[in-house]
Amino acid sequence: MLEVGNSATADQIMQTLERRGELTSLQVNRIQKGDTDGLVLGRYKLMYRNASGSFARVYKAETLDGSETVAVKLLRDRHAADPDAVASFHREARIIQKFQHRNIVPIYDVGNEGRFHYFTMEFVEGGNLRDILRMRQGAPLEPAEAAKCVYEICAGLEYALSMGATHRDLKLTNVLMSSDKVTKLVDFGLAGAESPTQAGTSDDVHRALEYASLERGTNAPRNDPRSDLFFAGAIFYELLCGKPSWARTRDREERKHLSRYTSTPPVETVNPDLPSSLTRIVGRMMQIQPSDRYQTAGEVMSDLRRALVEMGEWEESDDQIEISLGDQAPFRLLIVDTVRKRMRALREYFRKHDFETGFLEHPAAALERLKSFEPPDGVLILADNHTDDVLDIYSQFQAYGRSKKVPCLAVFPADSQDDVERVVRSTRWGATAFQPATVREIRNHFEDIGAITRSV
Numbered sequence: 001m002l003e004v005g006n007s008a009t010a011d012q013i014m015q016t017l018e019r020r021g022e023l024t025s026l027q028v029n030r031i032q033k034g035d036t037d038g039l040v041l042g043r044y045k046l047m048y049r050n051a052s053g054s055f056a057r058v059y060k061a062e063t064l065d066g067s068e069t070v071a072v073k074l075l076r077d078r079h080a081a082d083p084d085a086v087a088s089f090h091r092e093a094r095i096i097q098k099f100q101h102r103n104i105v106p107i108y109d110v111g112n113e114g115r116f117h118y119f120t121m122e123f124v125e126g127g128n129l130r131d132i133l134r135m136r137q138g139a140p141l142e143p144a145e146a147a148k149c150v151y152e153i154c155a156g157l158e159y160a161l162s163m164g165a166t167h168r169d170l171k172l173t174n175v176l177m178s179s180d181k182v183t184k185l186v187d188f189g190l191a192g193a194e195s196p197t198q199a200g201t202s203d204d205v206h207r208a209l210e211y212a213s214l215e216r217g218t219n220a221p222r223n224d225p226r227s228d229l230f231f232a233g234a235i236f237y238e239l240l241c242g243k244p245s246w247a248r249t250r251d252r253e254e255r256k257h258l259s260r261y262t263s264t265p266p267v268e269t270v271n272p273d274l275p276s277s278l279t280r281i282v283g284r285m286m287q288i289q290p291s292d293r294y295q296t297a298g299e300v301m302s303d304l305r306r307a308l309v310e311m312g313e314w315e316e317s318d319d320q321i322e323i324s325l326g327d328q329a330p331f332r333l334l335i336v337d338t339v340r341k342r343m344r345a346l347r348e349y350f351r352k353h354d355f356e357t358g359f360l361e362h363p364a365a366a367l368e369r370l371k372s373f374e375p376p377d378g379v380l381i382l383a384d385n386h387t388d389d390v391l392d393i394y395s396q397f398q399a400y401g402r403s404k405k406v407p408c409l410a411v412f413p414a415d416s417q418d419d420v421e422r423v424v425r426s427t428r429w430g431a432t433a434f435q436p437a438t439v440r441e442i443r444n445h446f447e448d449i450g451a452i453t454r455s456v
Helices: 010-019 025-032 083-097 129-135 143-162 204-217 225-241 252-256 276-285 297-310 340-352 363-371 387-404 414-423 439-455
Strands: 044-052 056-063 069-075 107-113 116-122 126-128 175-178 183-185 331-336 355-360 378-382 408-412 430-434
Touching: 044 069, 069 083, 083 107, 083 116, 126 129, 129 175, 129 225, 143 175, 143 183, 143 225, 143 276, 143 297, 204 225, 204 252, 225 276, 225 297, 276 297, 331 340, 331 363, 331 439, 340 355, 340 439, 355 363, 363 378, 363 387, 378 387, 378 439, 387 408, 387 414, 387 430, 408 414, 408 439, 414 430, 430 439
Parallel strands: 331 355, 331 378, 378 408, 408 430
Antiparallel strands: 044 056, 056 069, 069 116, 107 116, 126 175, 175 183
């Protein structure tokens, strides 16, 4: 219960609420200004602004019950009235929401409330690479640390390209490093865009300009994946030297000139103490002609791995865990769940056991995916927050699962067993289970049924 004196002012009451954690500092400041809209979006309350761009702002936020912390990306007001900008914003979210990779920041919820358009992401404890270099006061990273960082950038790029997307805005501020030294890509606003007007969550002209200037000046195809490798090389250069490969400027005309990117001093002249294996990699990544560059992110990763082994800095734990089932494609498991911590734990568990996971929050959306031309290989429904909804449509999961040979499993809360058994008869393609159910039991179910399905 709030205890303040009868004569307490509104400011004093808000300060008390802030000390108790009932209000955030952002909320207090906005309330004092009479601007209270958008302080709570969906089930999240905004804590403070973490980053800002010309198109969107990023806030640290937490659920109303304080159980989970996320980042919220919020479209700025001046763009929210533009239908094209709103469509681009949601397009970015839809593209990246499908991605499940260690080196890409995952997107969770996508929504809007009135004029507020937002999506939530993992909140990465750490900072972006520019912040990290600033904290080092211009001192470069150790060569091995920089090489491992770029290795993980390339791992994210390789995965994104396998999903049909390129990044198109690689720069220090769009690469995060977590507190446990994991590099993560963020802000794929132009990923796979078919034209500049389909750009994502930044100023379209500013965002496309450097990539477009490079590609136009070298007669490269638009949306060339090798352009990402050039700008990843520029990041590598700055991590190794502590200074950028070309001067930063807001002058649009200057950024259009190809000469800006051709006059970079060789990295070895800026930092002569670097291993020659790394200077060769940087040099090849930053070749102006696309045909002279590495052709794939995988090629860069192979050379970086070889260089780190020569430096005595590569460990087996540095290898990315490949998702595979022998010579087969990964088993694509679609999971319906709404509990974020559990979703993250499931993603990590199944990744280690050769599954590729995707997540949806409502069973009806999963049913539509099951009906689609390219259904998943299996569907897992954790029905504790959608018990009635699942009961209403689970017979359809069973029917479509049987016709498409896709095993479905719904895990219900223990206290619903009587209701479930009155409505649903468990089948091979539409099985039921009850809590507590272990992830190992769930995995074994899909491995057993999935292996039979793949051999048919």
